[in-house]
Amino acid sequence: MGACTSKSHKPNPYSLRETLEAPQVPETPANNAAAADAGKKSPFFPFYSPSPAHYLFSKKSPATTTAKSGASTPGRLFKRPFPPPSPAKHIKSLLLRRHGSVKPNAAAIPEGEEAEGADLDKSFGFSKQFTSRYEIGEEVGRGHFGYTCSATGKKGELKGQRVAVKVIPKSKMTTAIAIEDVRREVKILRALTGHSNLVQFYEAFEDQENVYIVMELCLGGELLDRILARGGKYSEDDARAVMIQILNVVAFCHLQGVVHRDLKPENFLFSSKDESSQLKAIDFGLSDFVRPDEKLNDIVGSAYYVAPEVLQRSYSTEADVWSVGVIAYILLCGSRPFWARTESGIFRAVLKTDPSFDEGPWPSLSSEAKDFVKRLLNKDPRKRMSAAQALCHPWIRSHSDIKVPLDILVFKLMKSYMRSSSLRKAAMRALSKTLTEDELFYLREQFALLEPDKNGSIKLDNVKTALMKIATNAMKESRVPDFLAALNALQYRRMEFEEFCAAALSVHQLEALERWEQHARCAYEIFEKDGNRAIMIEELASELGLSPSVPVHAVLQDWIRHTDGKLSFLGFVKLLHGPSTRTLVKVQ
Template sequence: MGLCHGKPIEPPRHLSENPIIPSDNEPALSTTQTGKTPKFPFYSPSPLPSGFKNSPANSSVSSTPLRLFKRPFPPPSPAKHIRALLARRHGSVKPNEATIPEGSECEIGLDKSFGFAKNFVSHYELGEEVGRGHFGYTCSAKGKKGSLKGQDVAVKVIPKSKMTTAIAIEDVRREVKILRALTGHKNLVQFYESYEDEDNVYVVMELCKGGELLDRILSRGGKYSEEDAKAVMVQILSVVAYCHLQGVVHRDLKPENFLFTSKEEHSPLKAIDFGLSDYVKPDERLNDIVGSAYYVAPEVLHRSYGTEADMWSIGVIAYILLCGSRPFWARTESGIFRAVLKADPSFDEAPWPSLSADAVDFVKRLLNKDYRKRLTAAQALSHPWLAGHHDLKIPLDMIIFKLVKAYTCSSLLRKAALGALAKTLTIAQLTYLREQFTMLGPNKSGYVSVQNFKSAVTRMSTDAMKDSRVLEYVSLVSCLQYKKMDFEEFCAAAISVHQLEGMESWEQHARRAYELFEKDGNRPIMIEELASELGLSPSVPVHVVLQDWIRHSDGKLSFLGFVRLLHGVSSRTFQKA
């Protein structure tokens, strides 16, 4: 369902595959926009019909050079499984695939009434088609009456005949609901109205006339300067941080889904296409596989993901902006998926050695395969690479709520360990935490309570936050019985050990924190006491699993035990081990 408002595309796409752009040794293919074909290995197509939700059913493919890897990828590929899953989801079953509907996922008896207004034709006059996807197309239009009379708009037309499953219908319903709820952010396409008739659903939105971010990248020869890339990333991160705070994950972030409002060089950028978006609570995981192959996060392929998947996609976009090529490449979608799961992006080839260390670190921290170590959108806006940007504003970050909730439930020993770790933070990290602390509204004495958390979120909530049940989650956090905390303790509570562990400086952080812990908080401790601190059940063989946590020489916590304690181990951890 997610459609672009950009240029017409031929052949028709499902929704989310990349345009075909050959490399230097490939025969040139004409493009519908300029008639010219860029000569650098940017987007290369899959030679197979796509198994992803948004890929072209048929692609005309010329040969592309193989990218060599040091070691082969292990079978099996997830591609076949993904194809079957998505075919069932949207009813687009291929000849050799099973046609087993799940639950009510068959066209017979489907209710395709959305409750939208019925008088689209009397309010708008459709113009030329400006984009097409597997489930519909987008046209320019002009308002004939009402508040939008005489105004140019974009209308996404979704034929009801394409809605062949209950899930497909729900996707349309949810897209309109999310667009209506999130309207208001300057980098989000403006939603106006929704209509329906017997044949179609019509989604009326702001018309962006500046073209796709992808086109701008290509017009620049495939890459941006660092300064220009920063301006793009700040806008992308700003709107994604806004969505994530409201409990909405986009799930299809890519250069084609960001449009410029005009042709001007510094035109604002707008996020579009929420056809694959969904709601997610901070403590929940999604499991349906959707997105675009080159931008999909590893955990999506593992069918357990949250808002962190969007941050991976932004990392791919940042990589492309800065060097003009994709971090993960293969001939087939099977190969793409394997590369995403197993391969590491290259930072050795030009132009990476000539880019700033902060730029490289920024991209690496987004393209970490461990989603727990990935930056959030708010944290990425606080990264040193973007520091000082004129349009920079750091929003409230929902990860703070998760971390503080875990901290309040932690043992006194772990709180002391986190306090030592917090004292090793850099100025940039402390700046981010200070911003978050200030947004919570500390009192005149410089303290915040758990009630401050709920108040801060409520001030920024939209209807989307209610639908995603984020407010419900925040209410549970605010019900925790905990004393007020000052900024120093807040830093200990809001620090992410996993994210620090993803940094090259992690070893220095950990060693320095252990030195501080040795000086101020480490004391002789019995294994039984440690087991009690960790909440281990009697069934766990504590003397076996905890013996290397404590130094035999003086009975104090060892460095290994300290690091494990920072991660917040529990009896469940040992049961899995």
Template sequence: MTTAIAIEDVRREVKILRALSGHNNLVHFYDAHEDHDNVYIVMELCEGGELLDSILSRGGKYTEDDARVVMIQILNVVSFFHLQGVVHRDLKPENFLFTSKDENSQLKAIDFGLSDFVKPGLYSIFFYLSSMLYLFDWFVNMFFLFPFVDERLNDIVGSAYYVTPEVLHRSYSTEADVWSIGVIAYILLCGSRPFWARTESGIFRAVSKADPSFDDAPWPSLSSEARDFVKRLLNKDPRKRSTAAQALSHPWIKNYNDVKVPVDILIFKLMKAYLRSSSLRKAALRALSKTLTVDELFYLKEQFALLEPNKNGTISLENIKVALMKNATDAMESRIPEFLASLNALQYRRMDFDEFCAAALSVHQLEALDRWEQHARCAYELFEKDGNRAIVIDELASELGLSPSVPIHSVLHDWIRHTDGKLSFLGFVKLLHGVSSRTFAKVQ
């Protein structure tokens, strides 16, 4: 360890291990010492060997029940350090150890040498600067339409077989870890890797362009829930990929041994976007939330319960503060004020479960489902009955908070039906997603 970068990497790993504490599936950190030549890290001794060794000893694959046990532990610990703002960046079977030689012993996540903190609210910084300097006026408007967005990392790190497409594109966050978990799940269930080539560059091409096969044995003999579970983790679009907490709510997992779903950081990001949305978009999201199935509502019910609603069945900013403090380690405590500031609108009002469903659902994740078209059409029918009204483009632009410099007729001309001036189905779907800066780039 002679370079300044190598020394800094070890110090960052120690900082992360110090900050993260208290989870049963995270290797216990005791202390670290540094002399002139070395850094000494004292951690829990895990004598059971790597998860990789267990996979190999089983001839390459687990039963569904055994794979579920492993997945529950991995998802639990990953959702924990994602909530704390840490991305691991090198999740693979070699980095999970059994505490003892009994394979029923606990799994522990190890090796945070490539891990990093993800700073929240990068767009908040741009918003502040742009408002102070009167620059990027379109960005200021978009800030109110989009979720609280984490800092994007850009280093290509990790192991080739487990690396996610967005890492190769040098723009990623915690979702990259979930992809790696999907690769592990695929291997556990079928005994082979979802992406393979003889060279690292070939693996990277396969990860970027190929789709994992679910047609070859043993996939046809496995449950449809198991296949769906893995597919949701291996979605190439990180916006459509399940979070670790959502994966614990999946039907393949949730009915197994009373699995507890942890607080998901995603709900706070989505709630921020909802609270800053126009009244028209809120109405559209409420219509969409009414189309959710029992399985899709399960995750939202669990998240709402974790916020410990008041006796009247509503939550406020105080509920969110208590939930965050209850789950915070040293890594997260500094982030809490910014989270609360981003949800400040709840300081003056309360939110019931029906509105929470609209605020905390992910349109992108619903869009990844086979039944998305049905969801959208049913939601539009509800919106037609309850919320759709004649609206002119200028009024729509004003309600969306678009800047005067935006060519609104180019952006919004296909949002409104020419026959009656009401929002079209295409406009409804775009409204659900919000207006992106990419839209402006195409028309300006």
């Protein structure tokens, strides 16, 4: 996403480097129709080819985008001959205006973006001793808004050590948003510490001309380069090893309340040239803090990796997991799951089409590998696995001894459960009794991380202790500790594993499985024996917290059996989802 550059000549299909710079087709009604057919592979892309900006620091690197929220949703369809609107048009303009690369009035930018040349405060409060602390070396990469050099420490703890220095010229910071992007990137890098798959941040400096971000120097190259070196395809074992490292760092960031928002092969570096070297997540320039119960609405990321809900302007950490799913698809089959000749075509493909698992090599890959990727690329973020859940997937854990990280999703689900009616809690307990061993594995791992007492139960103190053990300063920014207030009921009572399964169970994720109908029917049978009872419509409305203004009889009459006044199967399934007044009204 964002402003893309291209060469004017036809790519050489025998050169992988050339395929990365396929020409961008001007958007017309004719080629829009062709672009909508995103399932077709480009003749110029015999192997995987990423976004037009394939190098993180390439001179042709503005393939990332940022855009403020708008009222319209990308992808609305108009009657012919008008093509669908292009999300790329306003996204590109906003990216350029965000960083002051467009002259005032050169493009119509909504929502009050600052004009170029405004009187801006470009002081960050960083140390001004960069030249006395580091000897700058050769340039190792160049991006749209800065460049990266190697450097050597001249004194202090890093004396004699080689580091990477990201240099961001202040002359490029011509809007308040651009300045805030840099400030937030440093804050996130400084707040996130201690993970082996995260590039290590050392310190930040500034002078009148530049901001300098000093980080760990990774000499192993990009994950993208290794994909290309292998001809665009990894074995399942090698792909699994890469995915474990990516998922570990993504789960860590999400638990701390940070969403990366630009995960792609270019943004993962190997620490050394060794084949088994560690993978490091880099480039938090588009990252942001997100509270567990809130949504972001800026359109950011890179076109081939952007999640559907990002284009719909309402998303959270699940958007990163979608991007990880795209990377997994690429690693396993060597091509992109969504492709079109224009960025708006890619966006429509992401919103409307499903990835193909019919072409080679998918038929020869394991069913577990295909299921793994499909569950990462579910268009409904509620049905998508979390990063921690993905580490518990059979494809991952059956071949590796994985240390599962604590999952922020558990606390979101527990909050919903604790606020539920007694009737819904009974329904959730019935559903939890239908889980398979594979589904229980994740819940057992999460419960163990909360360190239950000798009686096998947890209280609020267990939750707080577990979080504080792995907390960074990022948690304070994302207000994760405040989120625990929703679990205050655990301060006065204990929760055993059986109830924890009901509390930390995602109905939406179960609903995405082929065996969902079996789960629901079995759970209803259990509920009929243990929890179902005669209930008045008014009582059910009260249980659901419906307003008296809602026509409850019209909405809920199908929820209760007329024969005995007990909850029907339809009512049971809807109760599991914890319907709101808004969704109930739609049932009419």
